[in-house]
Amino acid sequence: MSASTPTSDELKAEDWAGAMGAKWLANIDRFESMIAPVGEAFLERAAFRPGERVIDIGCGGGGTSIAIGAQVGPDGSVLGLDISPDLIAYATTRARTAGAGNVSFVQTDAATASPSGAPFDRLFSRFGSMFFAEPGQAFGNLKSLIRPSGRVDLAVWAPARDNLWIAAMMGVLGRHLTLPAPVPRAPGPFALDDPDYIRALLGAAGFVDVDIAAWDGMQQVGGAGTSPESAVAFVLEALSFGELLAEVAPAVRSAVSAELIALFAQHVGPDGVAMSARAWFVSARA
Numbered sequence: 001m002s003a004s005t006p007t008s009d010e011l012k013a014e015d016w017a018g019a020m021g022a023k024w025l026a027n028i029d030r031f032e033s034m035i036a037p038v039g040e041a042f043l044e045r046a047a048f049r050p051g052e053r054v055i056d057i058g059c060g061g062g063g064t065s066i067a068i069g070a071q072v073g074p075d076g077s078v079l080g081l082d083i084s085p086d087l088i089a090y091a092t093t094r095a096r097t098a099g100a101g102n103v104s105f106v107q108t109d110a111a112t113a114s115p116s117g118a119p120f121d122r123l124f125s126r127f128g129s130m131f132f133a134e135p136g137q138a139f140g141n142l143k144s145l146i147r148p149s150g151r152v153d154l155a156v157w158a159p160a161r162d163n164l165w166i167a168a169m170m171g172v173l174g175r176h177l178t179l180p181a182p183v184p185r186a187p188g189p190f191a192l193d194d195p196d197y198i199r200a201l202l203g204a205a206g207f208v209d210v211d212i213a214a215w216d217g218m219q220q221v222g223g224a225g226t227s228p229e230s231a232v233a234f235v236l237e238a239l240s241f242g243e244l245l246a247e248v249a250p251a252v253r254s255a256v257s258a259e260l261i262a263l264f265a266q267h268v269g270p271d272g273v274a275m276s277a278r279a280w281f282v283s284a285r286a
């Protein structure tokens with residue numbers, strides 16, 4: 001697990017309990033539509049069975065929790081955990097509206113949570129496990145939440161260079177700004193992009209039978225049906241990408257927007273702007 005030692009500032013967790021959670025909620029339809037293809041493949045791989053009791057880590061607006069609830073049926077249950085109070089409030093209302101009586105939610109930091117009902121049969125997370133400031137300690141805690149031999153399924157992003165949707169955007173930005181060097185393993189979407197690191201982390205936490213498979217597919221930037229212009233609006237408003245441009249001169253911002261529109265125009269098809277993406281589907285047993 002060796003790597004150069006990042007500073008504590010670089011390792012600071014993203015503010016999902018505050019601004020990041022609010023931003024995800026404000027754009028939830030577009031975010032969920034964007035990750036729907038990878039999410040469907042991930043749920044299929046997880047193959048939940050009736051009666052299982054599942055915990056959904058970093059459940060966001062609860063879309064996956066409700067989908068799993070339908071698969072495990074009335075004899076099973078799903079508990080979604082998320083650090084964002086805004087998202088937990090939204091997910092709770094959403095489950096109630098959907099009549100998903102076997103799905104509930106708790107606002108908590110999954111790194112230290114000890115929810116009632118543990119140990120669960122299964123632990124699941126679609127892109128909700130890459131944000132821990134102290135992943136070693138967090139994964140140790142997650143292991144304590146599932147029964148011996150219980151299965152864990154995590155979807156995490158593969159390296160940015162294998163995700164054209166992000167790599168090409170960063171390429172555009174890099175032509176106009178001096179970008180901060182990425183810090184390997186710092187909390188963020190690409191913290192778990194290295195399979196060797198995932199294996200080491202899960203192994204150290206006591207998980208066994210770690211299996212990592214690549215998912216390769218298309219990612220619709222800003223969700224289904226975007227035009228190049230609406231995809232750019234999404235990128236600048238909803239992704240951290242936009243924050244890198246917050247303090248630049250208007251002319252630079254305009255130039256970046258124009259280049260992004262040109263980039264996305266090369267990738268627009270009948271379903272909107274779609275670019276290649278790669279994620280790791282990780283499974284293991286407690």
Ligand SMILES: C[S@@+](CC[C@H](N)C(=O)[O-])C[C@H]1O[C@@H](n2cnc3c(N)ncnc32)[C@H](O)[C@@H]1O
Nearest residue numbers: 016058059060082083084109110126127128131
């Ligand atoms: C990229 S979003 C994914 C949301 C959801 N899993 C989905 O696929 O729609 C990441 C989620 O992880 C949550 N999260 C980040 N750090 C967390 C932590 N320490 N404990 C619990 N949830 C956390 C965020 O609040 C956010 O909802």
